Amino acid sequence: MARVGTVSATKLKKTATRKMLLLVATRKGAWIYHGDAARKTWQADGPHFLGHIINHIVLDPRDGRTLLAAAKTGHLGPTVFRSTDLGRTWKEAAQPPAFKKTPDGKGRAVDHTFWLTPGHATEPGVWYAGTSPQGLFRSADGGVTWTPFSHINDDPRYIEWMGTVQDGTPDGPKLHSIIVDPRNPAHLYFGMSGGGVHESVDGGATFRPLIDGMEVVGGFDRTTVAFHDPHCVRICPSHPDRLYQQNHCGIYRIDRPSNHWVRIGVTMPHEVGDIGFTMTVHPHDADTVWVFPMDGQTVWPRTSPEGRPAVYVTRDAGQSWRRLDAGLPASQAWWTVKRQAMTADTFDPLGLYFGTTSGELWASRDEGGKWACIAQHLPEIYAVEAALVA
Amino acid sequence: MKVHIPGALRSYTERSETEAGGTTLGALLADLERQYPGIRFRMVDEQDRIRRHIRIFVNGDQVFALAHALDANDEVVIVQALSGG
Numbered sequence: 001m002a003r004v005g006t007v008s009a010t011k012l013k014k015t016a017t018r019k020m021l022l023l024v025a026t027r028k029g030a031w032i033y034h035g036d037a038a039r040k041t042w043q044a045d046g047p048h049f050l051g052h053i054i055n056h057i058v059l060d061p062r063d064g065r066t067l068l069a070a071a072k073t074g075h076l077g078p079t080v081f082r083s084t085d086l087g088r089t090w091k092e093a094a095q096p097p098a099f100k101k102t103p104d105g106k107g108r109a110v111d112h113t114f115w116l117t118p119g120h121a122t123e124p125g126v127w128y129a130g131t132s133p134q135g136l137f138r139s140a141d142g143g144v145t146w147t148p149f150s151h152i153n154d155d156p157r158y159i160e161w162m163g164t165v166q167d168g169t170p171d172g173p174k175l176h177s178i179i180v181d182p183r184n185p186a187h188l189y190f191g192m193s194g195g196g197v198h199e200s201v202d203g204g205a206t207f208r209p210l211i212d213g214m215e216v217v218g219g220f221d222r223t224t225v226a227f228h229d230p231h232c233v234r235i236c237p238s239h240p241d242r243l244y245q246q247n248h249c250g251i252y253r254i255d256r257p258s259n260h261w262v263r264i265g266v267t268m269p270h271e272v273g274d275i276g277f278t279m280t281v282h283p284h285d286a287d288t289v290w291v292f293p294m295d296g297q298t299v300w301p302r303t304s305p306e307g308r309p310a311v312y313v314t315r316d317a318g319q320s321w322r323r324l325d326a327g328l329p330a331s332q333a334w335w336t337v338k339r340q341a342m343t344a345d346t347f348d349p350l351g352l353y354f355g356t357t358s359g360e361l362w363a364s365r366d367e368g369g370k371w372a373c374i375a376q377h378l379p380e381i382y383a384v385e386a387a388l389v390a
Numbered sequence: 391m392k393v394h395i396p397g398a399l400r401s402y403t404e405r406s407e408t409e410a411g412g413t414t415l416g417a418l419l420a421d422l423e424r425q426y427p428g429i430r431f432r433m434v435d436e437q438d439r440i441r442r443h444i445r446i447f448v449n450g451d452q453v454f455a456l457a458h459a460l461d462a463n464d465e466v467v468i469v470q471a472l473s474g475g
Contacts, residue, residue, distance in 0.1 A: 075398045075443040075470040076432035092428045098436035109435035 018388040020345060021086070022353055023067070024361060025054040028379035030069055032057075032087050039351055039365050042374050048087055056340060058116045059387035060142070062124050068143045070113035070129070078112045080129070082143045086389065095145040097129045097137035099153060108133055108153075115340070116143075117178040120185030130175030134162045134192050138204075150204035161195040161209075161225040169193050176339065177233035181240050189233060189243070196228035197245065213261035215249040232279040232339040239286035242317075246279040246291055246339070253318050264318025268293070272305050272312070272323075277339035278354070283346045287317040290324075290344075290352060290368060292337040302357075303334040311342075311352070311368050327371035328362070335360070340383035355381025391460065393422065394467040399433070402426040410466075415446065416456030418466060433468065445469040 020035035022042070031046030048054075052071045060066040067087055072078040080093040099108045110131045119126025129137040129146060138149035152158040162173060174193045181187035186203035189210070197214070198207040209225045216227040229248035236242045241256040244264075251265030251274045265274025275296030282288035290313045295301045304310070310325035335358035342354035352364045359378035364371050393410050395403045403426055410425065412418035416438070423430035433444045438456055440446060446453055447467040448460065460466070 073398060075396075075441075077435060077441050079428065079432065094427065096431060098431070101436055101438065105437045105439065107437050109437050109439065 018390060020347075020351075021059065021387040021389060022361070022363075023057040023059060023383075023385040023387055024355055024375075024378065024381060025057045025069070025340070025383035026355075026359070026379040026381050027053055030054040030057050031375075031378065033361070033375065039345075039347070039363070042363075044375065045087065048090070049081065053112065054382065055112055055114045056116045056383045056385075058118065058385055059389070060118050060127075061387075062118065062121060064389045066142060068116050068127065070116055072112045078110050078131075080113060080116075080143055080146070093139075093144055093146065095147075097131055097135065097146040099135055100148060108135070110135060111172055113137075114174045115176040115178055117180065120180050121182070123185050126185075128178040128180070128188075130178050130190060132172035132174050134173050134175035134195060136175055136178070136190060136204075150200070150207060152198070152207055158195075158207075162192060163194055163226050177230065179233065179235045179243070181235065182237060183240055189235070191230035191233045191245075193231060193248075194226060194229040196225045197230050197233055210254075210259060211261075212259050213254075213263070214245075214247060214252060215263065217249065231277045234279045234281040234289075236281050236286035238282075238284050242286045244279050244281055244289045246276050248275070248296075250274045251276075251279075251291060251318070262318070264314070267314075267319060268312065268321050269323075272310075273297070276337075278337050278342035279339075280342050280344050280352065282350065283344060284350075285315075288313065288315045289318075290342070292342055292354060294336040303336055307332050307334050309333050309335065309356075311354070311371075313368055324364075324368035325371075326369060327364075334358075338382055340385075341381050343384050343386045345386040346388065351386065353384050353386055355384040357381065391418070391462055391464050391466060393418070394465075396468055396470040398470045399429055399468065402429040402432075411462070412460060414456065414460060415448070415453060415458040415466075418460055419456065443471045445471050 022033040024031040029047035029050045033042040055070045057069040067083040069081045079096040081090045083090045113129050115130035117128045125142045127139045135153045136149045137146045139146045177191035179189040188200045191197050196209050196211045199210045200207045211228050216222045220227045231246045233245045245252040250263045252261040253264045254261045268274040272293045276293045278292045280290040295305045310323050312321045314321050335356040337354045345351040350367050355361050361375035363374045410421040419430050
């Protein structure tokens with residue numbers, strides 16, 4: 001297979017002069033880790049919002065200084081916090097994501113905002129948010145006010161595909177993986193657990209399912225949108241016609257304009273399988289992605305298979321996979337990595353980062369060749385984002 | 391009237407007790423929102439339902455409806471209920 005979307009190392013090295021942050025969202029607050037130029041030492045800044053459930057914290061790449069954090073607590077309703085000084089001060093959104101009020105008062109209510117995506121480079125101030133229960137929201141003012149976006153929150157077909165709270169993940173069904181095509185702000189994707197992958201080519205005026213080729217749990221009908229459970233979908237920045245997906249039922253790739261997902265996880269080692277939650281794409285090489293397999297057998301333990309955590313990489317778009325576990329515990333490590341908790345930077349060589357359900361933050365400065373634990377004893381980690389600031 | 395604020399909401403009020411007015415619980419919460427922007431949505435969802443782990447007592451009795459009538463001499467206590475670990 002021909003390699004696609006590869007960028008020269010000379011171009012990559014230009015990013016090395018910028019400052020590196022890791023944005024860590026946890027079940028009990030958020031931390032910002034400031035890295036040195038070599039990415040060898042990390043200084044912890046936090047906790048921010050101690051005691052808050054932070055599902056996602058994201059830097060606006062368009063201005064390099066605005067942070068949004070999706071928050072709630074055990075007692076209080078959901079909100080979004082915003083900082084324009086890299087977390088020194090925070091201000092709450094004036095109008096957090098919320099569904100329309102129904103006349104009978106029996107409508108849906110946002111339990112938590114789960115996913116944040118900055119809008120297109122040509123649309124400063126635009127952000128998208130995905131919630132639990134599943135809803136899609138948009139802000140046009142940098143996250144200060146949010147409104148329901150597109151038809152899907154009230155569309156009877158979409159409501160059916162979203163299912164009920166009982167059909168979702170243990171802490172509620174999620175709308176996630178909101179993707180803006182870097183070539184076209186009107187070309188959007190999102191995923192729902194459960195409820196499939198969906199695409200819009202008209203700026204969200206209409207969405208349609210994109211599920212052909214995706215498998216569902218044995219015995220169910222794969223043509224039923226509601227049965228599909230994508231865990232994480234990523235677009236390749238260097239080749240946006242290609243997307244990868246970690247699904248409840250395998251690892252997939254799609255090359256547009258094809259509408260057919262190909263299960264590339266069948267080439268994973270049989271004893272490991274191709275179940276997991278994360279999907280990390282190489283920012284400059286569309287043939288390279290990393291996954292973090294978990295045990296999805298029997299009662300779905302959601303742990304590393306056999307207590308031996310490892311990242312797997314493909315460098316040929318899924319034809320083959322290689323285990324990357326140097327530096328990781330060799331046995332008796334029963335944690336795993338959630339869908340937003342693994343990410344990459346854009347340095348050369350590229351750095352990889354993941355946060356665990358046991359509160360450890362791991363990093364690799366050589367694309368996964370060797371791993372080092374850079375923080376431990378944090379609360380359960382929900383999301384990790386790598387960010388470059390000027 | 392006097393309103394007792396639970397610890398989880400004191401980042402808004404910066405005090406454990408405040409004054410707010412209204413002839414109904416809904417109007418009282420609207421007045422709290424006017425004074426402390428953002429506080430209402432943390433207690434009441436977009437369908438006007440009091441959130442699962444928030445309890446509101448008026449003169450010692452728990453109330454559930456935003457239409458509940460209030461008197462200027464009532465004492466309102468907002469409580470954060472148990473919500474797990």
